[in-house]
Amino acid sequence: MPVIELLESMEKACNSHYHNQSLLLLLPLFLSLLVAGLAYPTQDEQSQIISRFQQYLQINTTQPSPDYQSSTQFLLSQANSLSLESQVIEFVKGKPVILLKWPGSDLSLPSILLNSHMDVVPFEPSKWTHPPLGAYIDEGGNIFGRGSQDMKSVGMQYLEAIRRLKLSGFQPKRSLYLSFVPDEEIGGYDGAKKLAYSDVFKDMNVEIVLDEGLPSTDENYRLFYAETAPWWLVIKSNGAPGHGAKLYDNSAMENLLKSIESISRFRASQFDLLF
Ligand SMILES: [Zn+2]
The missing domain is CATH 3.40.630.10 (Zn peptidases)
Structure with missing residues (x-):
């Protein structure tokens, strides 16, 4: 049985x-x-x-x-x-x-x-x-x-x-x-x-x-050993400080934005893979 x-x-x-x-x-x-x-x-x-x-x-x-x-x-x-x-x-x-x-x-x-x-x-x-x-x-x-x-x-x-x-x-x-x-x-x-x-x-x-798994549309089941997980990042951004009137190149904020943009590009590429 x-x-x-x-x-x-x-x-x-x-x-x-x-x-x-x-x-x-x-x-x-x-x-x-x-x-x-x-x-x-x-x-x-x-x-x-x-x-x-x-x-x-x-x-x-x-x-x-x-x-x-x-x-x-x-x-x-x-x-x-x-x-x-x-x-x-x-x-x-x-x-x-x-x-x-x-x-x-x-x-x-x-x-x-x-x-x-x-x-x-x-x-x-x-x-x-x-x-x-x-x-x-x-x-x-x-x-x-x-x-x-x-x-x-x-x-x-x-x-x-x-x-x-x-x-x-x-x-x-x-x-x-x-x-x-x-x-x-x-x-x-x-x-x-x-x-x-x-x-x-x-x-x-x-x-x-x-508990929860992933349903299947046919007779085959997918087995997972892991699923989505958080990915914590600490980004340290360096750059020239100074009075705003100076409009420095290479400021910390400018450099931080480069990191955020590259994360956004990575996210978009993963999104394309998914759909
Ligand atoms: Zn669920």
Whole structure:
């Protein structure tokens, strides 16, 4: 049974010391094998899965003013339909963290946490071929919507994988938690960070966390060992000082501008590579 083997391998990974390497490898495996080991969803079930995904996409959780009330309601109704335990925690008022739990059969074991964020980045509708909150499906089956990749798709895959597992009668040994956090796109300070430092999190006894990756449009997954990182620079600019009336050549400000211009050129070249 691939599903059980996979959960067992996750449990082995939990007990080893190579968590970081296992995390990235396990995410796509978890999502695909978890479901692949079960009966394939019928046509009707497939359209229900898509329609639930569309509903989530149609909720406007765009920063800077996401509709958390609707996303919370939606996720709680999903939790309810899956008989998952649920709680809404507002470490910061108006910024809910939705925490769902599927209790394991052996509560002495550390748990697994599947995290995703509810919020999405802003959009310019005029640059979209279909309305960004419409969740339109074209003839090819492509779904257009802000958050369809980052990362409502992942949040829904967690829930749908649990739905398939529950239907098959599967019972996990470890407790499985799902966290839906509110503010990843603006730093995560009021959601994930507060959760990570909370007593709630301590009590969850989490051993392994799966989080955001990059979705794929086909059956292949890209694995990353790093993503974007800050690159801090200290620029020391030298130049002749003096009274402004003198208009010195080679002033510190003039030299600093050369550095900024070269950074701008580098940024533009990277931007061209990306698009
Ligand atoms: Zn994201």
